[in-house]
Amino acid sequence: MFRWVPYPFLRITPLLLLGVGIAKWVRIEWAVMLLAIAFLIFSVLRFFIGNRTFSKYHFWVGSVAALCILFLGIIRTHQHDSSHNPTHFIHHNDTIDYYIATVTDHPEPKKNSYQVELNVEYVFLNKKDQGLSCTGKVLAYQPKADSSELMEFGDQILIKGAPSIVSLPKNPAEFDYQQYLTYQNIYHQHYLPASDWVLIQADVYPSWLGISGIWRNRCRDILLHYIKDAKAQGIALAITLGLKSHLDREVQEAYAATGAMHVLAVSGLHVGIIYVIISFLFGRLQQVPKVGRTLYIIICLTGLWTYALVTGLSPSVQRAAVMFSFIIISATIKRQSNIYNTLACSAFVLLWADPFILYSVGFQLSYLAVFGIVYMQPRIYAWFTPSTKIVDWAWQLTSVSIAAQIATFPLGIYYFHQFPIYFWISNIVVIPGALIMLPSGLATLLTGFVAPPLAKVCGWLLETVIQLVNTLVSLIQQIPGSTIERVSITPAQTWLLYLAVVFLLLLLHYRKLRYLALAVASLFSVVTMQTAKMYQQYQEMSITIYSVKEDTHLDFTQGFTNLHVGSWTSSAQYHILPNHIQKGVHTEFVSDTISHPTLLYTSEQEVEMMRWQGKTMVIIREPLYRNKPAQPIRVDYVIVAHNAIRELAHLNNFFSYNQLIIDGTNSYYTAQKLANEAAHKHIAYHSVPVQGAITIPWKP
Numbered sequence: 001m002f003r004w005v006p007y008p009f010l011r012i013t014p015l016l017l018l019g020v021g022i023a024k025w026v027r028i029e030w031a032v033m034l035l036a037i038a039f040l041i042f043s044v045l046r047f048f049i050g051n052r053t054f055s056k057y058h059f060w061v062g063s064v065a066a067l068c069i070l071f072l073g074i075i076r077t078h079q080h081d082s083s084h085n086p087t088h089f090i091h092h093n094d095t096i097d098y099y100i101a102t103v104t105d106h107p108e109p110k111k112n113s114y115q116v117e118l119n120v121e122y123v124f125l126n127k128k129d130q131g132l133s134c135t136g137k138v139l140a141y142q143p144k145a146d147s148s149e150l151m152e153f154g155d156q157i158l159i160k161g162a163p164s165i166v167s168l169p170k171n172p173a174e175f176d177y178q179q180y181l182t183y184q185n186i187y188h189q190h191y192l193p194a195s196d197w198v199l200i201q202a203d204v205y206p207s208w209l210g211i212s213g214i215w216r217n218r219c220r221d222i223l224l225h226y227i228k229d230a231k232a233q234g235i236a237l238a239i240t241l242g243l244k245s246h247l248d249r250e251v252q253e254a255y256a257a258t259g260a261m262h263v264l265a266v267s268g269l270h271v272g273i274i275y276v277i278i279s280f281l282f283g284r285l286q287q288v289p290k291v292g293r294t295l296y297i298i299i300c301l302t303g304l305w306t307y308a309l310v311t312g313l314s315p316s317v318q319r320a321a322v323m324f325s326f327i328i329i330s331a332t333i334k335r336q337s338n339i340y341n342t343l344a345c346s347a348f349v350l351l352w353a354d355p356f357i358l359y360s361v362g363f364q365l366s367y368l369a370v371f372g373i374v375y376m377q378p379r380i381y382a383w384f385t386p387s388t389k390i391v392d393w394a395w396q397l398t399s400v401s402i403a404a405q406i407a408t409f410p411l412g413i414y415y416f417h418q419f420p421i422y423f424w425i426s427n428i429v430v431i432p433g434a435l436i437m438l439p440s441g442l443a444t445l446l447t448g449f450v451a452p453p454l455a456k457v458c459g460w461l462l463e464t465v466i467q468l469v470n471t472l473v474s475l476i477q478q479i480p481g482s483t484i485e486r487v488s489i490t491p492a493q494t495w496l497l498y499l500a501v502v503f504l505l506l507l508l509h510y511r512k513l514r515y516l517a518l519a520v521a522s523l524f525s526v527v528t529m530q531t532a533k534m535y536q537q538y539q540e541m542s543i544t545i546y547s548v549k550e551d552t553h554l555d556f557t558q559g560f561t562n563l564h565v566g567s568w569t570s571s572a573q574y575h576i577l578p579n580h581i582q583k584g585v586h587t588e589f590v591s592d593t594i595s596h597p598t599l600l601y602t603s604e605q606e607v608e609m610m611r612w613q614g615k616t617m618v619i620i621r622e623p624l625y626r627n628k629p630a631q632p633i634r635v636d637y638v639i640v641a642h643n644a645i646r647e648l649a650h651l652n653n654f655f656s657y658n659q660l661i662i663d664g665t666n667s668y669y670t671a672q673k674l675a676n677e678a679a680h681k682h683i684a685y686h687s688v689p690v691q692g693a694i695t696i697p698w699k700p
């Protein structure tokens with residue numbers, strides 16, 4: 001029978017995790033009151049129950065203690081949420097004229113801008129000269145046209161205007177960027193051309209992060225100097241420094257499709273390799289009497305955290321460094337410890353420091369992968385006894401990959417909507433490749449500082465290995481059926497898949513058929529829910545007008561057939577593709593030059609007209625200059641785009657319609673003006689810039 005007593009963090013970490021998870025539904029006042037009551041009951045029980053009789057009541061005492069941890073998790077989460085701080089500028093946002101902020105990270109290049117994070121210090125309200133001290137973060141964007149006047153880490157700046165609240169997603173199934181930033185305690189954003197800010201003082205925010213950025217930039221320049229191939233440069237920067245801005249899109253897609261993407265994100269694998277290198281170089285120190293183990297721990301921790309510093313102290317690196325720090329200390333001092341308890345302890349520390357880390361995909365996947373490897377890899381490895389060392393080495397890597405995939409595949413499908421079939425092949429390639437690439441990258445950096453001629457050799461070796469690995473990964477991607485794509489499951493189905501995995505593991509451990517029955521029931525529930533979802537989709541007939549600024553985008557959906565009108569750019573895919581994946585539809589792209597049996601699509605001067613399943617709609621992209629008809633043309637829907645219509649009176653001379661749709665290509669001012677006019681004239685309307693995308697059930 002398993003004994004919980006020696007492993008305290010295996011008990012309290014899940015309770016803290018649960019408290020963090022339910023905090024959004026529990027008011028902090030209630031949590032504080034319930035914590036006080038639970039602690040009082042716990043104290044009374046411990047006072048009146050002696051040590052001799054404690055075993056009789058340990059369940060009740062333990063239950064009350066568990067509630068205390070649960071309520072502490074709720075309270076800690078509310079404390080960590082900066083919007084609950086009365087000094088947060090969110091409480092004054094509507095009246096801010098100017099504000100002073102400090103740049104707290106290094107500019108990150110995006111498609112059309114540079115992104116920086118600002119820490120607000122003072123706000124000036126209602127044209128008052130006196131600033132009000134406050135707190136809060138803002139995500140600022142600087143246009144690339146102003147690249148000569150970029151903010152730098154540590155700059156204190158004065159900014160004109162007020163930041164805007166990050167908006168909710170305006171399309172069905174679109175990535176919730178607002179929620180993502182909320183878990184980083186960021187609620188506002190601000191587009192800042194050079195004319196809207198002035199530098200007050202430079203370098204007023206010295207910190208480890210600033211030093212980290214300086215060293216990372218130097219290391220980046222060294223790698224770019226000694227590696228010439230552009231694709232190899234992107235991989236080298238990603239593996240060695242965690243910089244992904246130089247990654248080639250095709251290479252990135254190949255790694256993702258083959259289940260090798262984890263190699264390109266500096267995390268547990270990379271920190272583990274650093275630990276192996278340090279242990280190889282300094283492992284004998286543990287044999288030195290008295291001070292040997294202490295010195296070894298200091299060297300290991302210094303090496304790990306120095307690497308974390310050079311890679312920018314990203315959340316994934318910090319998480320891996322904390323995890324390995326606990327493992328190193330526990331293993332080196334040789335205390336009677338359990339790896340699961342050590343991992344749970346590191347998770348407890350991370351959750352207490354930042355409760356929102358629970359919602360980080362990296363945190364979820366990394367801990368599930370490590371727990372899966374620790375528990376399942378030895379059992380999977382025992383299935384087969386290799387006859388040679390090479391086969392044994394390959395089987396060890398394969399068993400690690402299988403264990404990690406079993407532990408993470410439900411979340412992987414939920415978040416990324418795909419499953420790499422040949423992950424076990426790609427990992428045999430990329431993990432040994434990483435064992436060469438990362439040390440070679442570090443050697444290139446070290447010799448680049450002290451011995452440039454030797455750095456050329458190290459850089460050549462690194463570039464050659466990267467090109468070889470890229471070629472092999474690309475070949476694996478080209479194997480037929482390498483990836484199951486566009487799979488959509490709900491959170492409930494994700495939990496049911498994990499239940500099935502747990503029940504199957506219990507079946508293998510206890511050899512009892514009831515666990516098989518429970519696993520089958522869980523999988524049957526997943527299949528039933530998916531079947532119900534598919535049946536609902538089979539019956540659907542609708543049109544969706546999306547919110548995309550660049551162009552008008554429409555979906556005509558009948559069952560699993562989806563006709564899409566609009567240019568399929570990367571921006572359009574970001575906003576629209578998640579909805580296609582969630583519905584499980586097959587999409588065909590239609591334009592005025594491509595006919596389709598079920599969609600009549602004609603374009604004439606300023607007007608595009610479509611007729612589908614007995615209904616007619618027009619898209620107006622340009623002002624109507626033609627002569628108006630004797631009678632308005634009768635249609636079902638009019639879509640106004642690109643600020644083509646400024647007054648409905650002019651539009652009504654041309655068309656008679658059931659509903660006006662103001663699409664996302666219109667400016668906010670035009671959308672509001674048309675919406676107000678439609679409301680005044682009692683015309684049914686939908687403003688996409690304000691209300692988001694619209695899905696209209698379609699009945700012929």
